[in-house]
Amino acid sequence: MKSAFSPELGRYGIAARNYESGEFISEENFFAIGPKQNIPVVCLGCYKPLTFPGNDRCLKCKWPLCSNCAESPHHAPECEVFVTGKVTFQEVENIEIECIQLDCIMPLRVLLEKEKHPERWDREVEPMEYHDEARRGFQEIWNADLINIARYLRGPCKLSRFSEELIMRVVGILQVNAFEAKTPQGHPIRCLFPQTAILAHNCVPNTIRTIYPSEDYRIKLRTLVDVKKDEQLFVSYTFTLDGTAERQQHLKNGKYFTCRCERCCDPTELGSYFSSLICEDCDSGYISTINPLDNSSDWKCNKCECVIPSSKINAILDPIQDEVAVVEAMPYSDMRLQQTERLHRKYHHILHPLHFIQTNLRQSLTHMYGRVKGYELVTLPDSVLEYKIDLCRLVLKVLDIFEPGLSRSRATALYELYGPLALIAHKLYLCKMIDATIYRSRLGEAISVLQEAVTILENEDSLSPEGVLAVVGKKALEQLREAMLAIDRN
Numbered sequence: 001m002k003s004a005f006s007p008e009l010g011r012y013g014i015a016a017r018n019y020e021s022g023e024f025i026s027e028e029n030f031f032a033i034g035p036k037q038n039i040p041v042v043c044l045g046c047y048k049p050l051t052f053p054g055n056d057r058c059l060k061c062k063w064p065l066c067s068n069c070a071e072s073p074h075h076a077p078e079c080e081v082f083v084t085g086k087v088t089f090q091e092v093e094n095i096e097i098e099c100i101q102l103d104c105i106m107p108l109r110v111l112l113e114k115e116k117h118p119e120r121w122d123r124e125v126e127p128m129e130y131h132d133e134a135r136r137g138f139q140e141i142w143n144a145d146l147i148n149i150a151r152y153l154r155g156p157c158k159l160s161r162f163s164e165e166l167i168m169r170v171v172g173i174l175q176v177n178a179f180e181a182k183t184p185q186g187h188p189i190r191c192l193f194p195q196t197a198i199l200a201h202n203c204v205p206n207t208i209r210t211i212y213p214s215e216d217y218r219i220k221l222r223t224l225v226d227v228k229k230d231e232q233l234f235v236s237y238t239f240t241l242d243g244t245a246e247r248q249q250h251l252k253n254g255k256y257f258t259c260r261c262e263r264c265c266d267p268t269e270l271g272s273y274f275s276s277l278i279c280e281d282c283d284s285g286y287i288s289t290i291n292p293l294d295n296s297s298d299w300k301c302n303k304c305e306c307v308i309p310s311s312k313i314n315a316i317l318d319p320i321q322d323e324v325a326v327v328e329a330m331p332y333s334d335m336r337l338q339q340t341e342r343l344h345r346k347y348h349h350i351l352h353p354l355h356f357i358q359t360n361l362r363q364s365l366t367h368m369y370g371r372v373k374g375y376e377l378v379t380l381p382d383s384v385l386e387y388k389i390d391l392c393r394l395v396l397k398v399l400d401i402f403e404p405g406l407s408r409s410r411a412t413a414l415y416e417l418y419g420p421l422a423l424i425a426h427k428l429y430l431c432k433m434i435d436a437t438i439y440r441s442r443l444g445e446a447i448s449v450l451q452e453a454v455t456i457l458e459n460e461d462s463l464s465p466e467g468v469l470a471v472v473g474k475k476a477l478e479q480l481r482e483a484m485l486a487i488d489r490n
């Protein structure tokens with residue numbers, strides 16, 4: 001990867017040569033790793049939530065640390081600071097609420113690493129963007145960080161060798177550049193990878209990054225699609241299956257810029273109508289915003305003269321999104337499946353069939369059919385198996401537009417698709433409703449779908465849920481191939 005600069009994007013990455021889809025471009029060790037901000041008390045070694053106030057403390061500094069992490073290298077740097085400065089951790093009464101004392105940990109780790117590796121700081125971290133001015137605009141957050149982090153480190157932690165300005169800059173560097181990852185146990189963390197963070201954002205990315213907990217949280221960047229030498233490399237900083245307004249808000253509040261990519265500038269989101277509503281007036285057109293980059297823009301129908309102000313659109317969409325959020329917060333269960341189906345049906349007269357709300361509900365349904373108790377794949381009637389196949393294909397249709405190529409989401413959707421494909425083929429053949437030729441072709445489709453899913457998932461860390469899926473998928477692939485051979489033998 002080469003680095004380039006533009007006034008709009010700042011530094012960004014470009015391809016140093018031609019890459020085929022799925023090729024690794026670069027890899028990097030973290031500069032710092034640590035807990036996220038605004039979280040309840042976690043162990044500073046493995047980041048698991050600590051459930052009893054006062055339990056699980058470091059024997060040296062008495063800050064939160066579980067008994068398995070006594071020698072954790074993650075906690076060692078700040079431990080010395082807390083011991084030397086006699087900085088005590090104030091016990092928290094409610095372990096479920098955010099623990100502001102932990103907000104200083106990640107910035108402190110960056111600052112201590114700066115002292116340990118000044119050359120790497122100068123070369124890689126010093127030039128990083130931190131949007132000082134824009135962050136000052138969010139006054140409440142700025143003041144909270146100033147008090148809970150900068151003044152806490154310089155005061156009680158006796159680290160006045162770090163200026164307030166430098167500490168607030170590190171806070172900004174982390175906010176703008178840090179990536180979220182998960183520990184093997186699924187606990188969220190933040191990591192700073194200065195070289196990989198150079199990549200600009202695009203709502204249709206051409207690369208994907210993976211953090212490998214089993215390789216001491218090393219990051220690797222690979223292409224999703226073929227990329228030509230000197231083409232820009234993009235990742236997505238947002239959830240690609242959000243609509244334009246949601247993505248823009250996330251980027252503005254968290255990364256301080258307006259994305260002007262082709263998808264964001266197109267009211268139809270590349271012809272998908274991903275944020276569009278069905279027109280009530282003509283019933284055959286779709287209502288989309290006139291200017292996707294302006295929240296107050298009117299919306300208009302692509303078939304009739306209907307124009308609707310944004311306030312009215314929000315009054316329709318906000319309650320739907322609230323209702324969906326309640327259902328999506330439920331654990332996978334019969335109840336959640338029923339509620340998801342209810343919402344999917346309820347809003348299909350209002351939202352475009354590919355609307356992001358419908359697509360996200362559909363994606364949840366593809367995961368639940370086959371997993372939720374009472375809906376195991378082998379117990380599902382053929383009609384529901386066919387329905388799951390349709391749901392997967394619709395999700396894949398959207399992913400083909402927004403995450404073309406070898407993405408994790410594509411792999412998971414393909415993984416959900418192979419099961420019902422194989423099962424239906426098998427059932428029909430056993431009932432003699434299809435002959436060996438059709439069975440072979442249907443099984444062949446299931447095999448190629450699963451093979452593609454496994455090929456993508458094999459890039460994931462072996463300790464991650466996706467990595468585990470790759471292993472299970474590989475075994476299933478062997479069984480399907482065995483079934484194929486059995487047809488040929490008979």
Ligand SMILES: C[S@@+](CC[C@H](N)C(=O)[O-])C[C@H]1O[C@@H](n2cnc3c(N)ncnc32)[C@H](O)[C@@H]1O
Pocket residue numbers: 008009010011012127128129131176177197198199200201202255256257258259260
């Ligand atoms: C993670 S940093 C990327 C590297 C950064 N450009 C640098 O020079 O350090 C994210 C910042 O880059 C800029 N940026 C990234 N993608 C952008 C885009 N699509 N449009 C405008 N600015 C972008 C924004 O300033 C954003 O806050």
